[in-house]
Every structure is written in C-alpha cells, then in structure tokens.
Amino acid sequence: MLAAMPPPATLPVPTGAASVRDRGDACPGTLRLHRADDGALARIRIPGGVLSAAQADVVRELAERLGDGELHLTSRGNVQLRGLRPDCGGELASRLGESGLLPSERHERVRNIVASPLSGLDGLGRRDIRPWLATLDELVCASDLTTELSGRFLFALDDGRGDVDALGADVTLLTPADGDAALRIGQAGTVLRIPDEHAPRAALIAAETFLDTARGSGVWRVAELRADGGVLLDQVVRRLRQAGIPATRTPGPVRPARSAAPSPGIVDGPYGTVALSVGVPLGRVGAEQWRALTRAARQREDGGGELRLTPWRGVVVPGVERARAAETLDALEAAGLITGVRSPWAGVGACIGRPGCAKSLADVRAGATAALGPVGTLPVYWSGCERRCGHPRGSWVDVVAAPDGYRVSLVRDGERHAPQPVPDSPAALAAAVAGARGGLDERRPAPCPGT
Template sequence: MPDAPLTQPLPPEVSPRPSACPGLWRIVAARDGGICRIKLPGGLLLADQADAVADAAERFAGGVIEATNRANLQIRGIGQDHTGLVEHLLAAGLGPRDAAGDDVRNLMLSPLAGLDPAMLFDTRVLAGQILDLLERTPRFHKLSAKFAVQLDGGEALAMREHAHDLWLSAMQRDGSIWLRFGLASSLSNGQALGAVPVEQGLALVRAVLERFLDLATPEQSRMRQLLQICPVEHFLEGLVIPIDTTSMPWQRPATTSPWLGVLPQRQGVALGVAPPLGRLTCAMLRSAARIARQWGDGSLRLTPWQSLVLTSLEPTELENARAQLAASGMLCHNEHPLARIVACTGSSGCAKALADTKADAVTLANLLHQGAPGSVHLSACPRSCAMAHAAPATLLARAPGRYDLYLRDARLPGFGRLRAADLTPEEAGAMLDLPTEHLDD
C-alpha cells in the first residue's frame, strides 16, 4: 500500500549531504532541465507505479524517462515544481519518506530474481532485509550515493561485469546454500574473500558496512579507495562475524544469458524488451504496464542493460504482447543493432558532453550488422556515465561528431587500447562492422 501523500514536503534540494548524483529527493540540474532518479527495490516496478512515473514525466517534466545501468529510472527535463513531483512519486510508493534513506538504496539483483531456472535460492527475502537495513540505519546514511551492493543467487540472467563495493554470490556447500563475498570488484573479475551460510547474509552486510565506515575517511567514499591504503586482510580481521576463507578462489564467467526476447522462468515465460538507447517515452512505459497487468503478474523488472523484463506472461499471449510492445517502439530482439549500442545523454542534455551521442548512435546503428561487437559504448566525455564497465568497443567523443575508438583490453585500465583516433560515426561504423577478431588487423 503506497504511503499517504506528504503533508509538509521538504524541498528536494534539501539533502542529507551534497552530491552530484540525482535521487528522488535531490533533483540535479542539467542542460535539458532537472533530473530525478527513482531507485527501485531490486529493479522492481509495479504496473501502477509505472503509470505514476509516466504521469509525473508528463505533468512535471518534458516526458523523457531513462532506464539506467543500475536498474533504476530517471525523469529528465523537470520544471520548477520539484515538490509536486516528489509528492506524486512518494504517493505511488516509489521512495522512502526519509530523504536520508534514499541515497543508499543501491542493491542490484538479477532481473529474474526468484524466477530464474538456474537460481540456487530466491534472493528477494534477503534483498528486502538488506534494503530495510540500509534505509533504517542512520549510520549507513553516511555512505556515498554511489556505494553499491550486489546479491547474486546464481541466476543465469545476471550482471557480472559491473563493479560493486560489496557483492555476495550463492554457492552450494554440503547440501546448504552459502554466500561468497568480494569487495570493490565484479562477479566476473573479483576474488571471493570468504563465505558465510546464507542465514548470516544480512549480518555479513551489516559487518562489512560498519567496518568500512569505521576505517574510511570522508575522502574515501568507495571501497576501492579504502582498499588502496588498507590491506584487505586488515579489513577482514575487523569484521564482527566469523567467515570461512577456505577454498575461496572463484569467478563467475563473464558471459550471461540474452536479456531481450523470450526468457525462461521456472514456471511460465518472461519477455525482455528495451527502449532504444535507454530512452522511454511515456507511451512505451504505459504500454508495458498495461501488458504486465493484463497478461503478466502486474510488475516490470528494470535491468542493468537499460531494458525491462515483463515476468510470468501468459504463453498464449506472448506474441501478441511482443507485437504491441514493438509497435510502441520497444526493441524485442538481441539482433537489432540499437540493442548493441549504449550512449550517454550527450550534448542535447549534458553541459559536459562534447558530442550528440544519441544522434550519432542512431547513425552508427544504421551501419552495423550481425558481425559487430557485442556492445558499443558512445561516451560524450571520459566520465562514462552510461556504462559501469568497459564495453568491448568504446567511442569516446573528442569534438562534435568526432570520436576515438578504444577496444577493451583486460591488461589496460579505463576503456582499453586506442585503436583509432578522430573518427566520424560513419568511419567508426565501417571499422566496427567487422567480426571482432578482425578489429585488430
């Protein structure tokens, strides 16, 4: 049940601490207006809440909604009525009453948590406990708005490349479920530092966060910054919970299941769809909400690939649902060139951007075919806001319509190895429209 409307709403600009990150209560100015970020619990968005977001985007902003790479939503182009927008979203149950508890709700789950056939356990109960811990513990409100936790239940559909300050991943041991954990790394390249029985998962999260806040200075807002000066062994020694550190070497493979099209569930089917370049129109979101309500379980799952999953759809209506979503403008197949491209807001909405990446991405997509790399990232500046890990190929803007091409290299930091400089989108498209193995020629 959504909370009652605010009687005396606080101005969204009043925040527990300064931050450049938008939130529900912190609307950040951009070239195209204000940005409000709605942090969804494990990516879950109920159909009625989706309608409320669409209504808010039309009533208080310019109608532009973005799916983010942390499985959240953003409303862009917000006008002057910040308080009205926040009231509207809170009335739909889309954020906490305490502004201080909004920043820290950074918990990533699989978009098919509780439904994925490969899962070792249903992460949703523990996820709810972790979110409650973050929201209701005043000390944890000191964490950075970027401090992030991932809970992996062994699902096939899982983001394995995003780095997190703390991650937990399920494994089987002697007939029981345990949680391995790592710090300042991703599931695909991190080292498991220890493990606890799944029943101790919440206690482990609390212990790690307490230890971090005990040791970190105000300048060390992320786990990676702390571990640059604090040996990980020293960090682990101070945890107030016993952990098992035997036989910990492990990595989750970087590959994952496709996130568009028909997705298997333990019971029934799901459908993954994506708005082109992460941009949702109000009509797209309302269409997805209507189909989820009519033929699904009444909910949508946002994903870290800037897409949505409609879960528990009636199999007999699957093709009808896909046709209606495609008609609304959604991408429904992995083969579509735009499904393989990520682009930041670009100069149309960001003052720091050096190029109109959204428009250039459309130009690039028209040049790509099936042989292109798995994903291409267009970034209008070195901050790489649109992608939380290095893509196989990155086009970094240097001027309007001009890009440097980087290819991911695990031996190099950042975007990887510079392959070519000062390319137009057309020139980049000619290079990228080759099988990946020929990009080094």
C-alpha cells in the same frame, strides 16, 4: 548498527583521493535535483529494479507532467527523470512517497542495490534472491550509519549465475552451489561463508564497517582503497562474529570479466507463466513504450504485475501467460523495444550527450542512431566526453567524442587499445564501429551493453 566496537583500523587510500574530493557527494536523487542543460534531473532509486505496475504508472505520469516525457534507465536499474521544472521537487517527492518509492528521505540516495533480474523466473539461479532484496533494503533504511554512504556505493545480490557479481559492487551477496551464502567485499577473491538467514544483515555490517574504517579518507567505494581489502575483510569478520554471525573465509567464485544481460525474448521456466525480456534503445523509454510494458505486466489474473529494470538498461516482465507470450512480445517490438538479439540496437549504448550535458562535445545519441550498423560480437558505447559516464565493464567498443570528430578504440577486459581517429561522418563511424565490434557474426550476437 553495532555498539561498543573497537576503534577501526586505518585503511590506506589512493594518493590524493581526499584532495580530489574537496566537496560532498553530489549524486542526484529525488530530494536533491541536479541542474542539467536540459532542465532539472531526478534519479529514483529502485532497489533490484523492481517496480509494481502501479508504481510504474506513477513514474510515467511524473515524467510526462513534470519532465521531458521520457524515462531514462540507468546502469543500476534505476530511473532518471529529465527536463524537470526547477520548482517541482515538492510534488515529485510527495507522489513518490505516496507510491512507496521513497520509504526513507534520509536514505533515498543510498538505496543502491542491483539483483539478478531473472532470479526465481527461469529455474537457472540457485535461489530466489527477492527475500534478500526486501530485507536488505529495510535494513539499509533503518540504519543511521548508512546515511553516510556515497550515492555511488553499490550492493549486489547474485543468485548464482554471476550476472550482477560481474558489475564490481562494493558488497556482493552470492549463492554458492552447496548452500548458505557468501559475502564478497569489493574485488576480493576470498569470500566469507555465512548462514543464509543472516545474509542481508551481514551485507549491512560490511557496509557499516567500510564507513567506519574509511571515515575521513575521501574514499567513497571499496575499490578506491589502495590496500587489497584484507584489512577491511578482517574488520568485517570481527564485527560479524560480535553480532553472532559465523563467518568463514573461503576462496570465492572467479568474478566474471563481463556481465551477462538477459537475452531479449521469451524467458521460459518451470512455471505456468513465462517472462519477457526486452532491451531499450539507448536506455530511453517513451511514454507509449512504458504503457506497452505496463500493459504486458498487467496480464496477471489479479491485475497486478511488476516490471524488473535491469542494470543493462533493459526490462523484464514476469508473469506473462505462456499462450499470449509471442503476441505480447510482438506488441513490445512494435512499440520500438529490442525483442531479439538480431536487432541492430542490441549492444548499443550511450551517455546522455548534448543537449542534456554541458560537458559533452557531441549529440552522441544522434550519432549512434545515424551510424547504426550490423550487430557485432561486442557491445559498443558512445560517450560525449572522456568521463565515459555509464560505460560497460569488461570488453567493449569505446566511441568517445573529440573536438575534431570521434575516437574509436577496443577495450578488452579493461585494457584499452590505441584509439582510431574517425571524422564525424555517419558512414565513417559505422564502418569503424563495425570493424571494432567484429562485424556481423551469426554465431556470437552482442549482448545488451553491461553499463
């Protein structure tokens, strides 16, 4: 944390932002459980979605012993345990700490970092961002100031392919085509070019600067600032230079309107092994499915292995022997995971709905299952209420529960078309959703939902 800084500039904020948030950040974690209708809920932050096979075993064991037995993947590559006993907090924290999943109790809710999940695996990214990931997580956990970040504040590390840059993080590190690193603040088109070796430190300084300049405003995320980000960018440049990090303003790459999830299947690359990419229907992984994933991860000679959870509620398994890849993928398909773009589950997502959420008007997961139709050109997301928790970005089909059925609408690049009322009938819903998605289109299969 920087010392002897000048007083921060005051940033304009949206009208009413502070008055709307008349209480503290209520995002759940592993030390502060959230009370839901199906029991207590814990959210385990997993920076970059990277879990060792041993850590994955611990999380599964806790879900089976303390919760509903399932692992619920989130839109930031994290894991939620649901249906927990209200008195299990101490045991949960102790086991996670022993496994290395709780390196700092003070920072456990702010370790929100997404990273390109195929980085270093397929030869398509401009660099392997894993060293950035490890360093940034260490810096965040070592900073006293970052304990004040909202549980919604998000860092993104993009290896140049634009996948997580499209997620609209508060602070994004990019890999330009001509080397070094670029720092994007919020949605800004202008980025700051910085030396590669200073990239994680620069991301931390940007987050600390946001905290100082927005303190007392009720603002939790950069996008909530009414200004265009120019004032914050000026503050970040000044602090970077005071820290001895050269920063040059330059036009940044155009942020993709829609994030690109890894396609399910075998991910080839210029290496002796391959990776497997699978989707998870509705982001809900059963214990046996999780065991199948960890078995696949442990095919390495050293018996180690890892899983990479993606921000699109999928899983990447690196280090699979090329000769065993097809057999292993078949085993994951037999376990009920999405292994190809022609799966009817490809591109289908949903919030938790009833009975887990009191605000939900319907069991949307059951509704999505009953109305499952042909794969379409757009993702579709089912929401139990108007909050639309976890919905995709960009273009998607919006299905929202209403008192008298559902409302189906098309969202294109953030612009919502007029909703169509649809009765709570599987046949009627399937027809409405298929029509909005574009129906079956062999040329353009839907990606996994960018939620």
